[in-house]
Amino acid sequence: MNFNVRAPSTMSLLCLEASARLHSFTAAAKELRLTQGAVSRQIQTLEDRLGVRLFTRRRDALVLTDAGRYYLNEIAPLLQRLERATANVIALKGRGGALSLSAGASVGTYWLIPRLPGFTRDHGEITLNLGTRVGPVDFRTTAVDASLEFGDGQREGLHNEFVLPLMLSPYAAPEWIRRHGKAINPDTPRSALIHHQTLPGAWDEWFRLEGIEGDATREGPRYEIMSMALNASVAGMGVALLPPYMTDDMIALGRLKRLSRRMWRYPKGYYLVYPEESAQLPSLQVFRQWLKDQANETP
Structure with a gap:
C-alpha cells in the first residue's frame, strides 16, 4: 500500500x-x-x-x-459500507451492528437459514442481511462483509476459514427406485444420473469408489446448483449425489430414499471468506464463532 x-x-x-x-x-x-x-x-x-x-x-x-x-x-461498495456503518452506530449506539453475508444458494437455504432463529434469539443486537449467489463473491464490487461459499479455501488475499465439509451419497424418489432398483450398479442407466455443475466429476469418482466400470459423465441431465438436482430427484427424474442437510427432510416425508450406506467427502467444502477490512467487525466475530459452533454440531 x-x-x-x-x-x-x-x-x-x-x-x-x-x-x-x-x-x-x-x-x-x-x-x-x-x-x-x-x-x-x-x-x-x-x-x-x-x-x-x-x-x-x-x-x-x-x-x-x-x-x-x-x-x-x-x-461504490466503500460508500455503501460507510452508509451502513453510520446507520448502525446511530441506531444501535455501538451495541451491535449489521452483517451483510452472502451464502451459496443450497447451503444458505437448506443448512444456514434453518439455524438462524437460534442466532437471532441469542444475538438480537445484530441484524443479519443475507443474500445468495452462484460462485465466489467479488468483494471489490459488492457491499458484502463475508461469504459462506463453496470452494477450496485458497482465495488469495482473503481470510478463508473452513466451516463444513460436503458429504455426498446417492438419493432417488421411491417411485424411481421401484422401477430401477435400490442401488447404483453397472446396469443403472447413465441417463438417470443427475449432475450438478458445481461438482464436476462427482459421479465418476462415485463409480470408482463403488468399483463400477464405465463413464458416468456423458449422459444425464445437468443442473447449475444442487437445489435443482434435489428437486429433480424428488420429482423422480433420476439419482442425485446430495448431502444429508438437503435430504433429511425429504427422507422424513418419504419423498426420497438413500441408495447407499457409503458417504463420500467431496474434495471441496464450505468456507467463510472475508476481506481484511471485515476482520475486526464485532458482528462478524460473533457470527464466525456461532457458525463454527453450528458446524461442530452437524453430524
Whole structure:
C-alpha cells in the first residue's frame, strides 16, 4: 500500500456519486444540502487529485467519462459500507451492528437459514442481511462483509476459514427406485444420473469408489446448483449425489430414499471468506464463532 497517496475526502466521493446518479451538480447539491458551487468545487478538486476528468459536462446533463465510471464502480461498495456503518452506530449506539453475508444458494437455504432463529434469539443486537449467489463473491464490487461459499479455501488475499465439509451419497424418489432398483450398479442407466455443475466429476469418482466400470459423465441431465438436482430427484427424474442437510427432510416425508450406506467427502467444502477490512467487525466475530459452533454440531 502506498501511504504517500492521500485518499480523497468523503465529501468529494459523495458529491461524485450523487452527481453521477442524478446527472447534475445542481440536483446533487440539493440532495446533499450544499450549494451548486460547493459540489462543483469538490468534483474539480477530486479531478485535480486524480489527474483525470471524471465528467463530460454537456448542456443537458453530466455524463461520466470512462475513468469516472471505473472509479465510481470501485468506490461504490466503500460508500455503501460507510452508509451502513453510520446507520448502525446511530441506531444501535455501538451495541451491535449489521452483517451483510452472502451464502451459496443450497447451503444458505437448506443448512444456514434453518439455524438462524437460534442466532437471532441469542444475538438480537445484530441484524443479519443475507443474500445468495452462484460462485465466489467479488468483494471489490459488492457491499458484502463475508461469504459462506463453496470452494477450496485458497482465495488469495482473503481470510478463508473452513466451516463444513460436503458429504455426498446417492438419493432417488421411491417411485424411481421401484422401477430401477435400490442401488447404483453397472446396469443403472447413465441417463438417470443427475449432475450438478458445481461438482464436476462427482459421479465418476462415485463409480470408482463403488468399483463400477464405465463413464458416468456423458449422459444425464445437468443442473447449475444442487437445489435443482434435489428437486429433480424428488420429482423422480433420476439419482442425485446430495448431502444429508438437503435430504433429511425429504427422507422424513418419504419423498426420497438413500441408495447407499457409503458417504463420500467431496474434495471441496464450505468456507467463510472475508476481506481484511471485515476482520475486526464485532458482528462478524460473533457470527464466525456461532457458525463454527453450528458446524461442530452437524453430524
